[in-house]
Structure formats: structure tokens, C-alpha cells
Amino acid sequence: xxxxxxxxxxxxxxxxxxxxxxxxxxxxxxxxxxxxxxxxxxxxxxxxxxxxxxxxxxxxxxxxxxxxxxxxxxxxxxxxxxxxxxxxxxxxxxxxxxxxxxxxxxxxxxx
Amino acid sequence: xxxxxxxxxxxxxxxxxxxxxxxxxxxxxxxxxxxxxxxxxxxxxxxxxxxxxxxxxxxxxxxxxxxxxxxxxxxxxxxxxxxxxxxxxxxxxxxxxxxxxxxxxxxxxxx
Numbered sequence: 001x002x003x004x005x006x007x008x009x010x011x012x013x014x015x016x017x018x019x020x021x022x023x024x025x026x027x028x029x030x031x032x033x034x035x036x037x038x039x040x041x042x043x044x045x046x047x048x049x050x051x052x053x054x055x056x057x058x059x060x061x062x063x064x065x066x067x068x069x070x071x072x073x074x075x076x077x078x079x080x081x082x083x084x085x086x087x088x089x090x091x092x093x094x095x096x097x098x099x100x101x102x103x104x105x106x107x108x109x110x111x
Numbered sequence: 112x113x114x115x116x117x118x119x120x121x122x123x124x125x126x127x128x129x130x131x132x133x134x135x136x137x138x139x140x141x142x143x144x145x146x147x148x149x150x151x152x153x154x155x156x157x158x159x160x161x162x163x164x165x166x167x168x169x170x171x172x173x174x175x176x177x178x179x180x181x182x183x184x185x186x187x188x189x190x191x192x193x194x195x196x197x198x199x200x201x202x203x204x205x206x207x208x209x210x211x212x213x214x215x216x217x218x219x220x221x222x
Contacts, residue, residue, distance in 0.1 A: 031208060043200075043212045050208055058209065090154060097162070099145045100202070100210060104154040 002026050006091050006103035013081045013110045021076040021089055021106050029095030032074035033058075034066060036087040037105075043090070049074055081110045113138045115203050117213035125221050130188035132216045134201030139179045142206035146175055146186050149198045149215070158199075159186070191220045 004025045013019055025032065034046040045058030049068040063085060065077045074093075078085060091103040114137040124130060134144070143162045147155040159168045159175040161184065167176040172189040188195055201213040 033208070033210075042214050043210075045209055048208045056208070092155075094204075097160075099143060099157060099160040099204065101157065102147075102155040107152075 003101050004091055004093055004103035006089075006106050008106060009104065010107050011109070013078075013108065015082060015110060017081050018077065018079050019081065020078075021091070021108075022073070023075065023091030023103060024073045025091075025093040025101070026072065027093060027095065027098070027101060028071070029093035029101075030071070031094045032068065033092040033094070033100075034064070034074070034076045035090045035092065036060065037090060038087050046076065046089075081108075083110045086110045113141075113203055113205055113211040115201060115211045115213040117199075117201055117216050119216060120214065121217045121219075123219040123221060124191055126191060126193060128191055128220075130186075130191050130195070130218060130220075132186040132188075132199050132201075132218070134184040134186070134213055136182045136184075136203045136211070138203075138205065139182050140205065141179060142204045144175075144177055144184050145202045145204065145210075146173075146184075147200040147202060149200060151197075155200065188218075191218075193220045193222045196220050 007022045030051045033048040035043045047066040049055045052071045089106045094100045116135045118133045145160045146158045161177040174187045198215045198217045200215045203211045
């Protein structure tokens with residue numbers, strides 16, 4: 001019962017570097033999401049994918065891109081990392097009657 | 112826009128006492144409401160999901176109620192234990208792929 005799996009768990013980047021955060025779910029959910037969590041700001045939606053083949057912007061999409069690779073996988077890419085993108089990133093999926101399931105998070109530091 | 116408020120922001124109780132966590136939301140047209148637990152440095156763990164047609168859900172020592180007309184949900188934790196220490200988040204789903212979170216209640220249960 002893996003649920004939602006995120007990789008990597010920790011990452012340190014230099015300003016201007018790029019990276020991709022990976023997310024996979026094994027619950028056959030249609031919808032997937034990327035959130036960031038910052039102290040005092042709570043959880044904010046970056047992008048979501050309502051179903052395979054579609055993606056839409058959330059509350060804070062600037063500086064990010066996403067790819068819904070297939071029904072299981074949804075990746076988040078930072079093209080040119082900035083210190084303001086230092087955060088904890090959570091992937092989630094939803095579908096059926098279980099509501100939302102979250103991954104364990106990626107702690108990203110941009111120096 | 113759905114606004115979700117959680118009161119109190121923090122709570123400290125002796126072991127064995129019952130916990131009452133409150134969540135209020137501004138738009139009663141919800142799809143469901145979900146309570147999560149988050150331990151420091153960890154992801155979100157789903158505790159209870161209440162669908163809009165339901166009034167309450169129970170799991171072990173946890174009971175959550177929902178009153179859509181007044182825009183309120185309450186999470187009750189019976190006979191608290193030190194292991195219940197965590198941050199509890201209320202999240203409202205309006206079926207538009209944008210889960211609205213409260214800021215959370217941080218609970219400390221003293222042994």
C-alpha cells in the first residue's frame with residue numbers, strides 16, 4: 001500500500017539550477033496535485049492535473065512547470081531555481097471515496 | 112473563495128483529557144471535508160473524510176462532525192495520548208480541484 005511516492009526526499013540546489021520532482025501514485029486516481037508548504041503560509045496549490053492529459057495552474061504556478069506523464073505519474077520541474085522556492089513540496093492524488101492522499105514530501109533548499 | 116479557519120491555533124492538555132478541535136468554513140457548498148494529521152517534518156496523514164451528505168464519521172478514538180448549514184466541523188479525540196501530539200489540519204473540498212486548508216491546530220499532550 002505505497003499510496004503516493006515522492007522522490008527525492010531532500011535536495012539542495014544552487015540558484016539557477018534546474019531539477020524535477022517526481023511523484024507516482026498506485027491508487028488509480030484520476031487527479032493529481034503539487035503543493036508547497038511554507039511556515040505561516042500553509043499549503044498552497046502550485047499545479048494540478050484533473051485527469052491524464054490535462055494540467056492547470058493553481059495559486060502559485062510561477063517558476064514551475066508540470067508534466068502528467070501517464071495516469072500514475074505527475075512531475076514538477078523547476079527550470080531556474082530561486083531562493084524563494086525553498087520549501088517543502090507535497091504531491092497528492094484524489095479519486096473515489098477516499099478523498100486526498102498525500103506523499104511524504106520533498107524538502108528543497110535553494111542557496 | 113472558500114476560507115477555512117481553525118480554532119484554537121494551539122492546544123496543550125494533560126494525557127487522558129478529551130480534545131476538541133474546531134474548523135469553520137465560509138461557503139457551505141462543499142463536496143466533502145477531510146481531517147489530516149501532520150507530524151513535524153512529515154507528510155499529511157488522512158484521519159477522517161466526511162462527505163457532504165454525512166453528519167459525522169468515526170474511527171477509533173476519533174470522531175468528526177459536520178454541520179454544513181453553519182459551516183462548521185469538529186474533530187473530537189477521546190482520551191488523548193502523548194502520541195496524539197501533532198498538527199491537525201482541516202481541509203474543505205469544493206470539487207473544483209482546489210482543496211482549501213485551515214492553518215491547523217498544534218496539539219501537545221503532556222504525559
